[in-house]
Amino acid sequence: GGAGESDGGGQQAADSAVGVTKDTVVIGTHQPLTGPAAPGYSKISVGARAVYQAINDGGGINGRKIDYKVEDDGYNPTKTVEVVKKLVLQDKVFAIVGGLGTPTHSKVVDYLNSEGVPDLLVSSGALAWDNPQKAPMTFGYQVDYTREGKIQGQYVKDTFAGKKVGYFTQNDDVGRDTQAGLDQFVKDQVVVRQGYDSANTDVTPQLSALKAAGAEVVVCACIPAFTALSILAAAKIGYKPQFVVSSIGADPATLSGLLQDFAKRGGASVSSGQLLAGLIGTGYLPDVAQTSDPWIAYFKGLHDKYIPKEPFTNTVLFGMVQAYTFGQALKAAGPDPTRQKVVDAMSSGALKGPGLTPFGFSKDSHAGYTGAYVFKINPDVTTTVIQPPAVTDRGTGAITPYSGERATPEQVNLVSK
Amino acid sequence: MQDFFDLTLGGISAGAVYAALGLALVIIYRATRVVNFAQPALALISTYLAYSVTKATGSYWLGFAVAIVAGTLLGVATERLLIRPLRHRSELSSIIVTLGLLLVLQAVAGMIWSNEPLAFSYAFDFRGRFSANDLFVVLVVVAIAALVLVVFKYTPLGLRMRAAAFAPEVARTLGVRVGLMLTAGWGLAAAVGSLAGLLATPPFLFPNVLDGVFVYALTAAVLGGLDNPLGTIAGGFVLGVGLSYVSGYFGPEMVTIAALAILVIVLTLRPSGLFGRAKVRRV
Amino acid sequence: MALLGEAQPGEDLLVVDGLTVRFGGLTALHDVHLSVGAGTVVGVIGPNGAGKTTLFNVVCGFVRPQAGRVLWRGSPLVRHRPEHLARLGIVRTLQGLGLFPGLTVLENVMAGAGRHARTGAFPALVGAGRSARDEAELAGRARETLGELGIADLAGRLPGVLPYGVRKRVALARALVAEPDLLLLDEPASGLSASELVELSTLILSLRRHMAVVLVEHHMDLVMEVCDRVVVLNFGEVIAAGSPAEIQADPRVAEAYLGDPAEEASGA
Amino acid sequence: MTVRTKPAEATATPVKQRRTLPPLLVHALAALAALVVVVLLTLVTDEFTNLRIATIGYYLIAVAGLTLLTGLTGQVSLGHGAFMFIGAYTVALLVKHVPSLPLWADLLLASAAGGLAGLLAGAAAARLRGPYLAGATLALAVGLPALTRKFPDFLGGSNGLSFTVHSRPNGIGVPELRWQTWIVWLSVLLALVLVVNIVRGRLGRDFRAVRDDEVAAALSGIAVGRTKILAFLVSAVCGGLAGGLQAFLLGTAAPGSFTPALSLSLLAAVVLGGLGSLWGALWGAVALVYFQAWSEDLADVLHLNTDVANNLPLAVYGVILIVVVLAFPRGIQGGFSKLRGLLRRPAEKKENHENH
Amino acid sequence: MLEIENLSVSYGAVRALDGVGITVERGGITAVLGANGAGKTTLLRTISGLHPARGGRITWDERELTGLAPDRIARGGVAHVPEGGGVITELTVDENLRLGALWRRDRADRAAARREMYELFPALEERSAKPASTLSGGERQMLAIGRALMSRPSLLLLDEPSLGLAPLITARIMGILRDLRASTGLTVVLVEQNAHSALSIADRGYVLALGRVVAVDTAAELLADDGLRHAYLGF
Ligand SMILES: Nc1ncnc2c1ncn2[C@@H]1O[C@H](COP(=O)(O)OP(=O)(O)OP(=O)(O)O)[C@@H](O)[C@H]1O
Numbered sequence A: 001g002g003a004g005e006s007d008g009g010g011q012q013a014a015d016s017a018v019g020v021t022k023d024t025v026v027i028g029t030h031q032p033l034t035g036p037a038a039p040g041y042s043k044i045s046v047g048a049r050a051v052y053q054a055i056n057d058g059g060g061i062n063g064r065k066i067d068y069k070v071e072d073d074g075y076n077p078t079k080t081v082e083v084v085k086k087l088v089l090q091d092k093v094f095a096i097v098g099g100l101g102t103p104t105h106s107k108v109v110d111y112l113n114s115e116g117v118p119d120l121l122v123s124s125g126a127l128a129w130d131n132p133q134k135a136p137m138t139f140g141y142q143v144d145y146t147r148e149g150k151i152q153g154q155y156v157k158d159t160f161a162g163k164k165v166g167y168f169t170q171n172d173d174v175g176r177d178t179q180a181g182l183d184q185f186v187k188d189q190v191v192v193r194q195g196y197d198s199a200n201t202d203v204t205p206q207l208s209a210l211k212a213a214g215a216e217v218v219v220c221a222c223i224p225a226f227t228a229l230s231i232l233a234a235a236k237i238g239y240k241p242q243f244v245v246s247s248i249g250a251d252p253a254t255l256s257g258l259l260q261d262f263a264k265r266g267g268a269s270v271s272s273g274q275l276l277a278g279l280i281g282t283g284y285l286p287d288v289a290q291t292s293d294p295w296i297a298y299f300k301g302l303h304d305k306y307i308p309k310e311p312f313t314n315t316v317l318f319g320m321v322q323a324y325t326f327g328q329a330l331k332a333a334g335p336d337p338t339r340q341k342v343v344d345a346m347s348s349g350a351l352k353g354p355g356l357t358p359f360g361f362s363k364d365s366h367a368g369y370t371g372a373y374v375f376k377i378n379p380d381v382t383t384t385v386i387q388p389p390a391v392t393d394r395g396t397g398a399i400t401p402y403s404g405e406r407a408t409p410e411q412v413n414l415v416s417k
Numbered sequence B: 001m002q003d004f005f006d007l008t009l010g011g012i013s014a015g016a017v018y019a020a021l022g023l024a025l026v027i028i029y030r031a032t033r034v035v036n037f038a039q040p041a042l043a044l045i046s047t048y049l050a051y052s053v054t055k056a057t058g059s060y061w062l063g064f065a066v067a068i069v070a071g072t073l074l075g076v077a078t079e080r081l082l083i084r085p086l087r088h089r090s091e092l093s094s095i096i097v098t099l100g101l102l103l104v105l106q107a108v109a110g111m112i113w114s115n116e117p118l119a120f121s122y123a124f125d126f127r128g129r130f131s132a133n134d135l136f137v138v139l140v141v142v143a144i145a146a147l148v149l150v151v152f153k154y155t156p157l158g159l160r161m162r163a164a165a166f167a168p169e170v171a172r173t174l175g176v177r178v179g180l181m182l183t184a185g186w187g188l189a190a191a192v193g194s195l196a197g198l199l200a201t202p203p204f205l206f207p208n209v210l211d212g213v214f215v216y217a218l219t220a221a222v223l224g225g226l227d228n229p230l231g232t233i234a235g236g237f238v239l240g241v242g243l244s245y246v247s248g249y250f251g252p253e254m255v256t257i258a259a260l261a262i263l264v265i266v267l268t269l270r271p272s273g274l275f276g277r278a279k280v281r282r283v
Numbered sequence C: 001m002a003l004l005g006e007a008q009p010g011e012d013l014l015v016v017d018g019l020t021v022r023f024g025g026l027t028a029l030h031d032v033h034l035s036v037g038a039g040t041v042v043g044v045i046g047p048n049g050a051g052k053t054t055l056f057n058v059v060c061g062f063v064r065p066q067a068g069r070v071l072w073r074g075s076p077l078v079r080h081r082p083e084h085l086a087r088l089g090i091v092r093t094l095q096g097l098g099l100f101p102g103l104t105v106l107e108n109v110m111a112g113a114g115r116h117a118r119t120g121a122f123p124a125l126v127g128a129g130r131s132a133r134d135e136a137e138l139a140g141r142a143r144e145t146l147g148e149l150g151i152a153d154l155a156g157r158l159p160g161v162l163p164y165g166v167r168k169r170v171a172l173a174r175a176l177v178a179e180p181d182l183l184l185l186d187e188p189a190s191g192l193s194a195s196e197l198v199e200l201s202t203l204i205l206s207l208r209r210h211m212a213v214v215l216v217e218h219h220m221d222l223v224m225e226v227c228d229r230v231v232v233l234n235f236g237e238v239i240a241a242g243s244p245a246e247i248q249a250d251p252r253v254a255e256a257y258l259g260d261p262a263e264e265a266s267g268a
Numbered sequence D: 001m002t003v004r005t006k007p008a009e010a011t012a013t014p015v016k017q018r019r020t021l022p023p024l025l026v027h028a029l030a031a032l033a034a035l036v037v038v039v040l041l042t043l044v045t046d047e048f049t050n051l052r053i054a055t056i057g058y059y060l061i062a063v064a065g066l067t068l069l070t071g072l073t074g075q076v077s078l079g080h081g082a083f084m085f086i087g088a089y090t091v092a093l094l095v096k097h098v099p100s101l102p103l104w105a106d107l108l109l110a111s112a113a114g115g116l117a118g119l120l121a122g123a124a125a126a127r128l129r130g131p132y133l134a135g136a137t138l139a140l141a142v143g144l145p146a147l148t149r150k151f152p153d154f155l156g157g158s159n160g161l162s163f164t165v166h167s168r169p170n171g172i173g174v175p176e177l178r179w180q181t182w183i184v185w186l187s188v189l190l191a192l193v194l195v196v197n198i199v200r201g202r203l204g205r206d207f208r209a210v211r212d213d214e215v216a217a218a219l220s221g222i223a224v225g226r227t228k229i230l231a232f233l234v235s236a237v238c239g240g241l242a243g244g245l246q247a248f249l250l251g252t253a254a255p256g257s258f259t260p261a262l263s264l265s266l267l268a269a270v271v272l273g274g275l276g277s278l279w280g281a282l283w284g285a286v287a288l289v290y291f292q293a294w295s296e297d298l299a300d301v302l303h304l305n306t307d308v309a310n311n312l313p314l315a316v317y318g319v320i321l322i323v324v325v326l327a328f329p330r331g332i333q334g335g336f337s338k339l340r341g342l343l344r345r346p347a348e349k350k351e352n353h354e355n356h
Numbered sequence E: 001m002l003e004i005e006n007l008s009v010s011y012g013a014v015r016a017l018d019g020v021g022i023t024v025e026r027g028g029i030t031a032v033l034g035a036n037g038a039g040k041t042t043l044l045r046t047i048s049g050l051h052p053a054r055g056g057r058i059t060w061d062e063r064e065l066t067g068l069a070p071d072r073i074a075r076g077g078v079a080h081v082p083e084g085g086g087v088i089t090e091l092t093v094d095e096n097l098r099l100g101a102l103w104r105r106d107r108a109d110r111a112a113a114r115r116e117m118y119e120l121f122p123a124l125e126e127r128s129a130k131p132a133s134t135l136s137g138g139e140r141q142m143l144a145i146g147r148a149l150m151s152r153p154s155l156l157l158l159d160e161p162s163l164g165l166a167p168l169i170t171a172r173i174m175g176i177l178r179d180l181r182a183s184t185g186l187t188v189v190l191v192e193q194n195a196h197s198a199l200s201i202a203d204r205g206y207v208l209a210l211g212r213v214v215a216v217d218t219a220a221e222l223l224a225d226d227g228l229r230h231a232y233l234g235f
């Protein structure tokens, strides 16, 4: 086993099959279901649950149904530690899957690793999850912020050469790591850097500053609500930059929901399409609007069957893909899964799935998706890919186009009908 | 300089919203000596109702009206069911009960409308440095404050309400229908609170949307002196503009610290707020 | 205004020297002189709003005068605050009651005895050293004082449920337990029954052996009986001072305060 | 009605004779007994329950501090979480930057840092009353954690700091969590001895006197301002310790943990337990931990649509707050006292010191 | 006519009034005397509805007051000056005064009553715009009495009105009561510690002790009865 630094007790636990019975596997996660951080995230577990339900309805994985326990931590790290300990000690989960948030999850990584609990597919793009030496049980999921920043940076540099660039980033690791990537390419084009604080929804001062500095391209490392807020604030002050938005905040479905029927009043009429048209975003999963994509069609089917009342957004899709990926790993762990076997399956590099870029999982890397594609939002809020998937590393390595094959749903065939 | 001007205008419309919710707090405080922590939740529910009505009928103003009426009823019900039984109890009891109500109503909102943000539009066009909507917000708030001031200070109804709040037992022996006054105070306050919710919510509506506004509203009310509607308005604008400068010049992460600093400075110099009654005889 | 019988500063415990207090446009005290010698009972009377309580407030440091000063044992009290008084040996009762409703009668009285506690703040904080014995001693004193006022059996009750007259006694006990050198009594007799009045006057007379007393009162019988000297305030000015008999005979006092003799009979 | 002639000596003698155990000793013995109970409890419960017991421990000291401030001195603080914030960050920074310092020193410094903040807050707050105080303290709870974002390199920004405190000596065959629980309770009980001493002694009386009537208190020689600040100081020391213990126990310090919601639930615990009573603080802390747990379990049991299920615990918790306050005017402790009164009515009547 | 029959009131287990019967003729001034804790305040509070009766009946002008809310009793013309005055310190002097007659419809009459009160108590007029908290103890008492008279009550309940008043003012107030009785037929129940001054204007007096009526007679007889005076009134 690779449980380098964890103590003896942890290593024993790693080989255990806690949470696995003849016919069930108990897994858990922590999510902000309520409180100020819930908007935007509370639907992830809904998507995941739909997939687990589909798996269970199809007889489970190797005959075991997945018991998915979702604990609400309200994005409060103290609460996260408590609920994760509850999941581990009381519910005796087999693994934590998709724990959400950097400030929250970073508080339980040490604990989960020392207890030998697989900590899979963390819902955050922080770099910390990819540390197989110190955190052998922890695996990332989404593309990390620096990789994504690099891809955005190169795109901006190539496409908007010579134009003035402004950054608008969340005041935490999202902003910091993204800028680290961006700066490798567009540092000398940058005229202004503004940050926002997720507790303060008035972003007009920042947008005014971006406008005042003459930024023609605004790279926005924002969560969806703040992407929408910046678009509205820009509209308010009559500022029309080219927005380039990170995957965490560029879901067209969510954005158009947020921006529908604004400013229809007082004679003006601005539809969400008008506000969003031309916005450039990055992504690593196919977009829900790309109905021709086999995986989108597949997940849409699950959605319509299990959660038809929820809007089918990329947020829901995010949860679905996450659950599906875990299902693949569990299946790969064989008929008698142990914690160590699941970890080995994760790092085997064999997981091919819904994402348009590959996972970075191997013996030496626990990075999640390793690249992104670039898309543009059309006036009808569909998307067009304007730069195909490319992959890179989190350092200063090159960005290379990715041309690997994706497995189709039929090939993976996780859920039997 | 352009920056300064924009920040000022932005601060004014933000401040108007703080003032509006602050007014609701002041009215209830004047009417029942209770700080109503459930105020944001009462406003929240009314705003969600407005959202649903607007969505169903397409009429913003119908939703607006429904929200005000619903808010009033909610306020009345709160007073009757939760606050009245606490008449003879410490101020803490009412703080905790209104907090409990805040949790319940936010949860109910989440259950019905989900915790995900919904688009909630402005009353008028929001575009422009000082947009039609900004003007509307400021005018409404100033008008309401003036009205509240006149009602409380110059009408017999206001006098009754104040007497009922300060000394219910004495007021009763003077023929004041104390229960009615307290209920009326809550109804009025909740109506103003709902209005504040409608003004403060856009662009997005979610269960915790008014939390931050509430903190600043309470700060504004305390700044201005809780007994004084015009003080609250002043407090709201001072806070709105001040925080806008801080956000613009020092960064948004400084805003909450700045609010604390402003409050501490003002209260150190004037423990009853900018416009609160100064010293009272104590012996 | 130099008044007859005014003692030289230095001989007196308390000297009030040219005190003027204004509230906005209203002059509550104007150039008031007054002195209180050890072991004397000085009455301060005057119509409602004459400034009697304000005078006490200045002595206690609640109100800062616009002019004049207050000397305690010959040295001026500068920027003094109410909480310093007890240590100086001055204790005051409040017009009304001023009891602590959440403290038992015993605790109310013990709160007034803090002057005698010998432990510093830190030992009291950790409950070390003498603090426990100190507390027991304070309780002993408080019980004794309550006993002397005839209400020892009520030690464990909360004051809120007691009749007014009894509460008044508790307030008095709280003042006396500090064993002050100067006791300022603001209307101690209000709300007391006739028999209690008699007891009160006996008590005040007996206090004279240990302390000086300044008495603000509207019960003329009491004032006349216990006071060595009486000072009359009207609209913030001293209009008369002298022995009770002189005061009673003074026509200005009758006009401003007592009313005509016929009504006085029924009024006092 | 005559007044004594020779006061001091007359009373001093009899007191010396009926000497009982000093309260400090009595309280220390009680704390020891409580520690034994807690240790036994942790031995018979599973590890996760140990965590809950530890959680109750640090909430207890925070709530006890707030009880002293709000229940005894009448100063309503909506910002007590700010002191926990300071305590937690003190421990976090010490563990990260001065790892050689022993745990007890970390905790002591956390309490001291909390106390220092309390001193400042108290000095600013001493002149405020009612809603003004409430507003200012709420602003404190909102504003202070924002400091972390101003100094992201030092305080870790919104992600906060993570660390591990190794407190368990090698060779002790006790699970880590159980050991931590013992440490937490040991510290809490030590601090409680201090608090109980204060509450039962002269200072406690001064606190209550100031709460009841500031003017009369001043005239009784109680320095009102200083007493209020002292109350803030003591309660902030407790808050700082609670925060420090939380950091020690959970290995985290992040701004997201110290939201106004935390401060408000501490206040709720004070009222739920029974205002002004230290036993109440215990019930309040228990309620804080278990009411939330129960409402979550309840939501789990009922299988509901996700929006309802997600929000149900919050609603249930809110309802509990409302119902308890409405139905038990004197909180849980008040309910207990009433019950006890009913059980043995005639026996005790003489010295009815409220249960503090 | 105010008729109180067999009235009993308790505070928890403490019985404050026990089978009290009192009759006051219209236009009469009746003194209620008694030592501390006799139940005088409780009696007035029960009449004005602030405290529930455990048993018995109170009628005023043929109308039963028992069980009515205090504000209805007040609007029926019963004014109550509570022990200590009950001035609302947060309101101004003028607001306190106006509050007294707010329930009366007739605006002009309200204004006239206000002028009258300022004439009666000039000290109040000077301070009309100040918060009542700035008043001296005696001034507050004046304000409380003025406020009660504002509504031109038909029954006035006074709880120790002389508390803290200078002899001159006490005498003036007693005079005012006598005048009002003569001019408007005001009925007064006067609770006093100060038996002497109360009996000097009252027609009749009741003496309470431990919640029971122990003596009732004309004021003159009571004043003359030395035994009673010593036993219950202490002078
Ligand atoms: N803080 C204050 N602000 C304004 N006016 C005040 C203040 N304190 C006292 N006054 C006024 O000063 C005058 C003197 O008041 P003071 O209380 O000293 O009277 P007093 O002699 O004690 O009367 P009483 O016998 O009625 O108690 C009063 O007219 C009062 O209204």
Ligand SMILES: Nc1ncnc2c1ncn2[C@@H]1O[C@H](COP(=O)(O)OP(=O)(O)OP(=O)(O)O)[C@@H](O)[C@H]1O
Binding pocket: C160, C161, C162, C163, C164, C165, C166, C191, E011, E014, E015, E016, E034, E035, E036, E037, E038, E039, E040, E041, E042, E043, E083, E193
């Ligand atoms: N709120 C209360 N709770 C309990 N007992 C009370 C309460 N109020 C009054 N009492 C008791 O009722 C009895 C009558 O009190 P009341 O105040 O009516 O007497 P009073 O004649 O007005 O006395 P005083 O002359 O002191 O004003 C007293 O024994 C008193 O202790």
Ligand SMILES: [Mg+2]
Binding pocket: C052, C053, C054, C095, E136, E137, E138
């Ligand atoms: Mg006075």
Ligand SMILES: [Mg+2]
Binding pocket: C164, E040, E041, E042, E083, E159
């Ligand atoms: Mg009475």
